[in-house]
Amino acid sequence: MLPIDIKERILGFINHIDYKIIKRNELADIFLENKSDIEEFNSILDELAANGELFINKKGKVGTLDLFSMKKGKYSSTKNGYGFVDVDGEDEGIFINEEDRNGAFDGDEIIVKVIKNSTPEKKAEAVIVKIIKRANHDVVGVFHQNTSFGFVIVDNKKFDMDIFIPKKYFSGAKNNDKVVCRIDIWPENGKKPEGRIIEVIGKKGDRYVEIDSIIKHHSLLEEFPKKVIDQLEDIPDYIGEEEINGRLDLRNEIIYTIDGADSKDFDDAVCVEIMENGNFKLGVHIADVTHYVTENSPLDREALKRATSVYLVDKVIPMLPPKLSNGICSLNPNVDRLTLSCIMEINPQNGKVINYDIVESVINSKARLTYTEVSDILENENKELSEKYEFLLENLKNAEKLALVLRNRRLKRGAIDFDFPESYIILDEEGIPIDISPYERRTSNKIIEEFMLLTNETISEHYHWMKIPFVYRVHEEPEEDKIIELKEYLNMLGYKMIFSRTGVRPKDLQKALNSIKDLDTKQSVGRVMLRTLRQARYSPESLGHFGLAAKYYSHFTSPIRRYPDLQIHRIIKEIINKKYNKKRFKHYEHLLAEVCNQSSIQERKAELAERDVDDYYKAVYMENKIGEKYLGHISSVTSFGIFVELPNGVEGLIRLQNIPEYFEYVEKSKTLVGKQSGKIYRLGQKLQVKVENVNVDLREIDFSLV
Template identity: 50%
Template sequence: MGIKETVLGFMKEQAYRPMDLQELSEVFDIKRDEYKAFKKCIKTMEKEGLVIRNKKDKFGVPDRMGLVTGKLQVHSKGFGFLIPDEEGRADVFIPANNMNGALNGDRVIAKILKEDVAGKKCEGEIREVIERANKSFVGVYEDSKNFGFVVPEDKRIQNDVFISRKDTNGATTGDLVIVEITKWADQRRNPEGKIVEILGKKGEKGLDILTIIKKFGLPEEFPDKVIKFAEGIDVEIKEKDIAGRRDLRNIKMVTIDGEDAKDLDDAVSIEKLPDGNYKLGVHIADVTHYVKEQNPLDKEALKRATSVYLIDRVIPMLPKKLSNGICSLNPQVDRLALSCNMVINSEGKVIDHEIYESVIKTTERMTYTDVTKILRDNDKDLIERYSNLHEDFKNMEELCNILHNKRIKRGAIDFDFEESKIILDEKGKPIDIKPYEREIANRIIEEFMLVCNETVAEYMFWTKLPFVYRIHEDPDSEKLEKFKEFLYNLGYPVRWPLEIHPRNLQNVLEEFKDKKEETVVSTLLLRSMMQARYSPECTGHFGLAAKYYCHFTSPIRRYPDLQIHRIIKEHLHGGIDEGRATKLVTIVDYAAKQSSEMERVAQEAEREVDDLKKAEYMMDRIGEEFDGIISSVTSFGIFVELPNTIEGLVHISDLDDDYYIYDEDHLCLIGERKKNMYKLGDEVKVRCEKVNIPNREIYFKLVSDEEQEEETPKPESIDKNGLEEFADTNVECKSEEEVF
C-alpha cells in the first residue's frame, strides 16, 4: 500500500481528528530527510481534492469535514449539480448564488448546507475550485467606451469576461473570438481575460460548427510530434509482423458499414457446423501493434479518448494514416487483427470461444444498404454479384435472430427510438433530415459485436487482471418511482419487486409497442436510467441484462477498446506478472475515468451540432405546418416532436384559448375553464412560428381545429404531390452498443 492510501486510511478512521503537517509526520515517523517528499505528497493530495485543509492548517478527508469533492455541471439557468468523486454518493444541488466563481466542468470542493432529507436533493455551496476545466472560451466581443467584454457562447457560463484595451488583439464588436482567462471570477467581480484568436464575424459561413468545436475544446489538428511518429509507420504488413499470428487470409470474411465509413475496425466470418451450431468470427483491427503504451500516438489517443462525429466531419482519435489506412480493414489487403472465435448453439449460448492474434484479408467491403437488399429484398443483381457470400449472409441473419431473441428473453431492454440522418449541401446547409434506417444488416453487426463484447469481458473477468469494463448501474429509484406513477396515471398499474430486473422494464415497453404512447414511455424510461460508463470494476450492465460487458470492437475510435486489447495481448503472451498488474490498476482506472468524461463531451458536441442544423433546417420552413406528437410537458409549455425527430416548443403563452395549469403527476397541461388537456403522446398539428439559431430553439404554435377545417381542401382539389413528406415515418434507433 502506498503512502497516499495509508494516509487516507488513517484519516478515515473514526477516532481521527484533523492534524497539521508536523503532527502527521510524527504519527507516520517521517525522518528529517523524508519530510520534504512527505509534504509534497500531502500537497498533491490536497490539489487532487483527496484531503482538505481547514482554516487552522489542519488536514482531513472531505467527507469527515462536511465537504464533498467532484465535478460541477452547470445548467444554462445558472444553478448546477456537483457530481461527487465518491461513487454511490448523491449529487449535490448548487444554487446560482452559491457558485462563487466556479464554472461548468470545474473540479470543485463544496460545503454541504442541507442534507438529503425525505428524497429531496442535498444542497451545497462551492468552497473552492480544485481544477479549472477550461482556461479559454469562445464568445462574441462587444466594445464599450473604456473596455471591452466577451459574451460566452456557452450559455452555462453566466458571466461576461472583461477585456482591457491592451488585450483586445484588434477585435471589434461582433467578432467571434477565443478569450483566455487571466483572472477568475469571485463573488463580486467578473472574470478578466485577453483575446488570443479572432475566428471571424458572428454568422459567417463555416463558423457555426467550428464554434462548437472550439467551445467543447475538441482538438482540430494532431500535434506535429504525433503526425511525425505516424508518418514513420509502414503502410504495408511485413513478414516480421505476421510471425506468431494465426493466418486467416484464406477465410471468407467481410466488413459491413455505412457507405461513408472509412475507419473499418471490425470484420465478421461465419460457418454453420455439421452439428447445427454456428462458428462466428469477429476480427478486430490490431491497433495496439502500432499504438504502443506511452508512445506519442497512445498519449494523444488517451487525451482524446474517442472519435467525434459531427455530421460532415470527423475528429478522429488516431491520425488518418492509421484510422483510414494501415489499421482499417480495407478489402483484399493484409491486415493485423485480434480475433475472437465463438461457437454458438441454436439457443444463442456461447459454448466455446478462442481469442488470438491473427493476420486477415477481408473478402469484401459491404455496406448496410447492399446486405439489406440481399436479405430483405432478394435483390437478384446483388445476390449474383456476391454469390460466394450469399449463404454466409443467410447464416448471419439466422444467428442474428437467435442472439436477439436470447437477449430479449433474458430481459435486455430494447429501446425503439427514432434517429435522424442530417444531409448537408456543399455549403454546410441542411437540405434534408430523414429517419436513420436500422435494418437487418445493421442488426447483424450490432448482435455480433454485443455477443463478442460479452464473451471477451467474461473471459477477462476470470483472469482477475485489471481491465476496463463497460457498466450500466441500476436505475435511479426516485426517477423510477415517478415513471411508475406515470404508468399508473396512463391506466397501466405495475407491481415491481423490490429488486428491479431489466425484464420488468422490457415488459412495459412491450405493453406499449405500436401504441401512440410508445415513444413517450420509452423516453421517460430512458431518463430514469443511469448513464453507461467505463469502470475498472465489473458490476454488470443493467440495460443489456449482462453480468459481464466491455467495449472490445472499436479500437480505432474508442480508447477503452485500445487499452483492453493491450491487456489481452499481454495476457496471451503470459507477460502480466504481479508488478505489471499493480501498474495496470492505475492505468485502467485513469483510462476509464478519462474515457467516460470525453465520451460525455463528444455526445454533447454531437448533440449540439445536430440541434444547430435542425434549427437551420426549420428556419426555411417558418409558416409551414406539420403533424407531430407531444414528447414532453413542462410548466412553461409542451414540446412537440415531428416524425423526423425535430422537436420544438409550444410556449404556454401561445395556448391562448384558456389558462393552463401544469399537472406534474400526470405530465399534462389542463385548461382551467374548458378543461382541454395536453398530455404526453397526444397527436397534434403545429405551425413553425419562430427559430432562434444561436440558442438552437424552435418554436411551434398549435393549429386549431377551426384553422384545420378552413385549410382542408375539397376532396377533388387535393394535390397528391403536396402531401406531408413526413407521413407514416417509423424507424428504430441506432445500435444498443452505441446507446449503452
C-alpha cells in the same frame, strides 16, 4: 525532515473516528519532532486543503470536511442562475441558490457548506465556500468591441457572465468574431471575470466557424502533434510476410465488411458458415491496431488523450491519424490486413456459444458491403445486387438466420431494446442542410449489432474468469428511488411496471415498454426510462451491463475509434504471445483506472459535441420552415412548456405563456392540466404545430399549437 508518507499520516489521523477539531499548531506539535520543519508542514496542510482533502477554517482549525458539515463535489449550473452540487456517492444533488454560488461556474470542483438537510419534500441546500478547481480556463464566445475595451459573451449559456477584455488583449479580434478567450481573473466582490483573446475563430454565423466553435468549446483535438506525424513515417502501407508468421491465415476465407455507405474506417469483418454438425461458425475479425500503436508511444499517448473518434455530420475527428484509421488498420477489401479474431461455434437452437478461439490472424476481405446493399439483398432479393455478390449469398443468409437466433436469445433473457428512431442530416455542397430523414435500422444493421454484442460478451466473460486487470463496459443497476418514481409515473399514464422485492430487472422495463402499443408514446416513455437509468461507463471492475442484461461486457470490436478496445487488445495479445507476467499484471492494475476514467470523460464530450452539431444544423434547417405546419408528438412535458418531436427527429418547444389558457404542471404525472377546460397534455400525444421562431445561436425552435 518530514517522512515521505506525511500526507497519508495526517489524513489518517484527522479521519479517525475519535479525532476532534484542533488548531494547525497543535497538529504540528503531534507530528513534528523538529520545529524547523514547521514551514514545510504548514505548506503540506495548505496543499491538502487546496485539494479539498481537509478543511482549515479562519481560526486555523483543521478537520475533515464532514466535521465542518462540508462536502466536495462538482457544480452544475442552470440557465436561471441557480445550480446543484453533485457529490460522489450521493444520489441527489444539493441545491445552490444563485446568491450562494460565490463565483462558481458550471463544472467547477467546489466545497460547499450544507445549510439545510434534505427532506422528503425538499432537496438539501448549501453555500459554496471554496472553489478547488476551475472546469474551464478557456471559453468560446462572441467578441464585442467598444472604444477602450471589449467583452466576450460565452456560447455556453450556463456561463452567465460576460468576460471583460482590456484593449491590449484583443489579439486582432473584431466585432462579432467568434473567439477563444482565456480567463485570467475570476469574478470576486461583484466584479466580472477578466480575460484575453487567445484565438480568433472567424465571423459569427459562418457555418465552418460555428462548427469549429463547437469543437473548441468541447476541447476536442483536431491536429495531430509533430511527434505523432513523425512516428507515422515508420509505419508501412502494406503487410510484410514476416508480420504474418505465427498468425492464423484466413486470407482464403469468405470474409467481408458491412458498414455505412460513407464509412472510411472498417474495424470489423465477419464470416458465417454452417458446420458439419449443424452449428453456426461465426468469425468476427477486428483490426489489430496495437500492432502499430505500441504502448506509451506518441501515437498511443495521443490516442488515449482523445480516447474516441468524434462524428460530426460531415466531419470526423479521428482518434488515430487517417494513415492508420483509413489505411493500414482499416479492413479494406482485397488487401491483406492483420486482425485479432474471435471465432465462435454457436448452437442454432438457443444461440449459446459452445466453443470459441481468440487468435491473432491475417485476413483479406472479399467485399466492402453497405448496410443498404445487404438489406436490399435479404429483404427485397434485389436481383442486380444478388448477382453482383452471388459468391456471398449463402454466407449472408447464414448471417441473417444466426442474427435472428441471437436476437431472440438476448430479448428472452430480458435485454432492453429502446429502438429510438435516429435521423441523419443531409447537406448540400455548400454545407447547408437540405433534408433531415429518419435513419432505419434494417436487417443488416441488426446482423452486425448482434454479432458485435456477442463477441464483446464472449471476450469479456473469458478474461473476467482469468481474473486479470481488464477494461469493462459497465451499466449498473438503477437507483431504487428512481425506479419507484418511474413506476408511479407509468401507473399514472395507465401502464403497469411490475418488479420484485429483490429489485428491478431489465426485462421488467422491457415488458412495460412492450405493453405500450402507440409507437410515439412508446418512444417517449423509452426516453423517460433511459433518463432513469445510470449512464454506462468504463471500469476496471466487471459490474455487468443492466441494459443488455449481460453479466459480462467489454468493448472489443472498434479499436480504430475507441481506446478501451485498443487497450484490451494489447492485454489479449500479451496473453496470446505469453508475454503477460506478474510485472505486467501490476502495470495494468495501476494503469487501467485512469484509462477507464479518461475514456468515459472523452466519450461524454464526444456525445455532447455531436448533439450540439446536430442541434445547430437542425436549427439552420428549420429557420427556412417558419410558418410551416407539421404533425408531431409530445416528447416531453415541463413546467415551462411542451416539447414536440417531428417525424424527422427535430424537436421544438411550445412555451406555456403562448398556450391560450392557464395550465398547471403536475410533477408526478409530468402533465399539463388546463385550469378551466381540464384539458391534459401528456407524453406521446399527437399535436399539429406551426414553426413560429428559430434562434440558431441558441439552437432553439419555437412551435405554436394549430
